[in-house]
Amino acid sequence: DGGITQSPKYLFRKEGQNVTLSCEQNLNHDAMYWYRQDPGQGLRLIYYSQIVNDFQKGDIAEGYSVSREKKESFPLTVTSAQKNPTAFYLCATARGGAGANVLTFGAGSRLTVL
Amino acid sequence: QQQVKQSPQSLIVQKGGISIINCAYENTAFDYFPWYQQFPGKGPALLIAIRPDVSEKKEGRFTISFNKSAKQFSLHIMDSQPGDSATYFCAAIVFSQGAQKLVFGQGTRLTINP
Numbered sequence: 001d002g003g004i005t006q007s008p009k010y011l012f013r014k015e016g017q018n019v020t021l022s023c024e025q026n027l028n029h030d031a032m033y034w035y036r037q038d039p040g041q042g043l044r045l046i047y048y049s050q051i052v053n054d055f056q057k058g059d060i061a062e063g064y065s066v067s068r069e070k071k072e073s074f075p076l077t078v079t080s081a082q083k084n085p086t087a088f089y090l091c092a093t094a095r096g097g098a099g100a101n102v103l104t105f106g107a108g109s110r111l112t113v114l
Numbered sequence: 115q116q117q118v119k120q121s122p123q124s125l126i127v128q129k130g131g132i133s134i135i136n137c138a139y140e141n142t143a144f145d146y147f148p149w150y151q152q153f154p155g156k157g158p159a160l161l162i163a164i165r166p167d168v169s170e171k172k173e174g175r176f177t178i179s180f181n182k183s184a185k186q187f188s189l190h191i192m193d194s195q196p197g198d199s200a201t202y203f204c205a206a207i208v209f210s211q212g213a214q215k216l217v218f219g220q221g222t223r224l225t226i227n228p
Contacts, residue, residue: 004157006157031213031214033216040123040220040221041220042120042203042218042219042220042221043158043203043218044218045215045216048213048215050212050213056211056213058215090157090158092157092216094214101207101214102146102148102160102163102207102216103148103160103216104160105150105157105158105159106157107155107156107157108155108156108157110155
């Protein structure tokens with residue numbers, strides 16, 4: 001949506017497996033974010049990155065890892081250490097620079113652990 | 115302090131009625147307040163946003179009212195239509211450690227009955 005491509009849209013995983021969710025953007029935005037959405041809990045921040053090769057933990061980073069090797073890409077790995085990984089994962093981007101910049105979201109990836 | 119509290123959790127309105135969703139916050143460092151609309155299986159999309167130095171902003175049938183002293187803001191949807199049925203999130207932007215972060219309310223599931 002709006003220049004942000006998340007893949008896969010649906011993913012099934014067995015317990016104990018790591019999975020990687022892809023997020024690619026062509027908006028030339030500096031900042032990228034990963035949110036997790038669970039019913040009735042809104043969106044919670046997992047990781048965010050303001051520039052290439054730099055990222056920070058959000059509120060619920062345990063059991064997740066990210067990388068930011070290119071401006072366009074911010075993949076999220078859900079590791080076997082994440083105790084309850086079944087959720088809807090949303091990638092978002094924002095322009096950098098001064099002032100508040102609203103986020104643009106991708107269409108999401110739904111992960112189900114079997 | 116980083117929380118945004120949203121109510122109600124769900125709302126049913128008749129077609130043509132007014133839908134009202136309320137949010138409250140504690141952190142006075144929040145300096146921009148967007149509202150997002152999300153349809154099932156999709157990512158949230160920006161609906162309307164307001165700065166704290168403005169008391170009201172209107173875009174078509176959507177109006178944000180902002181009360182800075184009470185630290186509350188609300189979304190009004192006039193002449194509500196079945197196509198407005200979606201989940202709505204209020205949010206607040208805060209700058210922390212040189213980075214912009216978005217804090218979300220818990221969401222309101224709005225249903226417009228025809």
